[in-house]
Amino acid sequence: MNKPKLHLTSERNWMNDPNGLIYYKGKYHAFYQHFPYATQWGTMHWGHAVSDDMVNWTYEPIALFPSKPYDKNGCFSGSAIEVDGDLYLYYTSVKYIETEEDNTTVPKDNIFESSQAMIISKDGFNFDNFNDKSLIIPPIMDEKLGHYTHTRDPKVWKYKDNYYMIVGSKVKKADQEEHTGKLLYYRSKDAKTWEYINSFELHGLGDMWECPDIFNVNDNNILVMSPENYYTDGTYPTNNAVIGIVDFEEESCNTKFDKDDFRLADLGLDYYAPQTFIDKDGRRVQFGWLRMNKHFENHTWLGMMSLPRVIEVKNKEITTNVHPNISSLFIKEINIDNVDFSNPTCIKATLKDNSKISIGGYEITFENNIITANRTKVFNEEYVNLKASTPKLEDECNIEVYIDYGVIETYINKGQYVISHIVNPLENKLQIDNLSDFKIYTI
Structure with missing residues (x-):
């Protein structure tokens, strides 16, 4: 199952x-x-x-x-x-x-x-x-x-x-x-x-x-x-x-x-x-x-x-x-072509202006010092919040994104803010644009 x-x-x-x-x-x-x-x-x-x-x-x-x-x-x-x-x-x-x-x-x-x-x-x-x-x-x-x-x-x-x-x-x-x-x-x-x-x-x-x-x-x-x-x-x-x-x-x-x-x-x-x-x-x-x-x-x-x-x-x-106990599990680094979102995955990155990550269609963007997470393409349900945005942040932000079956949790600046979203099971596609210190880990 x-x-x-x-x-x-x-x-x-x-x-x-x-x-x-x-x-x-x-x-x-x-x-x-x-x-x-x-x-x-x-x-x-x-x-x-x-x-x-x-x-x-x-x-x-x-x-x-x-x-x-x-x-x-x-x-x-x-x-x-x-x-x-x-x-x-x-x-x-x-x-x-x-x-x-x-x-x-x-x-x-x-x-x-x-x-x-x-x-x-x-x-x-x-x-x-x-x-x-x-x-x-x-x-x-x-x-x-x-x-x-x-x-x-x-x-x-x-x-x-x-x-x-x-x-x-x-x-x-x-x-x-x-x-x-x-x-x-x-x-x-x-x-x-x-x-x-x-x-x-x-x-x-x-x-x-x-x-x-x-x-x-x-x-x-x-x-x-x-x-x-x-x-x-x-x-x-x-x-x-x-x-x-x-x-x-x-x-x-x-x-x-x-x-x-x-x-x-x-x-x-x-x-x-x-x-x-x-x-x-x-x-x-x-x-x-x-x-x-x-x-x-x-x-x-x-x-x-x-x-x-x-x-x-x-x-x-x-x-x-x-x-x-969770973060310490992610020690196996992989490259962008080998992602498998049926297994737990952690993405660590530094965002700057106009940074963007697409995780099987789940989009995280950083524009005008605001991080927005958008699940419209992967969870278009009624009576839920499809987009979530932070207040205005610094010019650069560190994020850790934890991807598990049916869910994505994004921790911003070591927990200053968190965005958690239920998502449909994801395709194994990962796209990035304008990121620094980008790494992918699995367990």
Whole structure:
């Protein structure tokens, strides 16, 4: 079966958000939103894969599946932590109020009951969905606090002697036509019993704030989240992941930021619902879901994870660069006539004015100090962003382009910006014009 070799997919059928990313007992664990019965969104389970290096993944049995009254229609996104050697998974438990008449896997009118739940595993491989789950935060009934349906995606961490949880939500003000995005914070002494402690809301940065993740890198507090309706001007997709440095006091969870503190996490707009964790060497690593509207012809899987990215902060600027476990694989240099895009390929180049690369029809250009990636010739789908451009850059820019089956990720100036695009399987044609230091590598 044709699949990406370096991008994690499900073994078969639907994949979306990364969940429960963790380095635990010598293994990297990647859980993910998964509908195991079709290549479309449906009743959510947690798929599970493990790896020694974030390069080679082994599929494990489904970790979470609906088994309780509160999660009978889905185990939505969440996170993982280690507590006294055990693996704690936190997730949003979903119960539909009604279903569509002809499809019980979909809620009618997108209305459902959301609560927060957890499950404990002794080893990270065995999950007793019947006996080891517990409901920890019931559905929110106070409209001033949060939303009954759209409160979800708990991310948990430990700080000093307490555990903390951030959850995304939204609220509706009487004087506003649109919802306001909101963060809710909870605290626990034992990682099992939780109390609400704080919140933050801001109007005008989309509305529902999915998959929030707050963490510290080099004394900078970084918030990543995925606001729904981030774009309302006709740009597709409307929901997008953003990243920014915020004011945050960890013990109280006092939070402050403005809309202008954020930028897109990935300019390609296929990248969504990213989550971070700490790798075995102490790096802050991020995976995101690369969205696909439909599967490639004659393929039985849909959706993939991005390459792992290391988040750093230099001079108050966030960079997200490809993880060294990936970049170090590309040591075999080849010439332009020997490209085979069915195998992972890395292109390294310096761009100057009027530089151009065509990768099987996928075009990267540098004009007027702006890099533009154009997939019109290789992925002409509806409701996607076919072109992506950077802000204005310096006179020369370094890029690393990672080509895997069905996807191209372009890292600009060591992660100053990233453009990731799903593409159709590519022809083995590579054309270049006006480039410096151009080299091609495979693994």
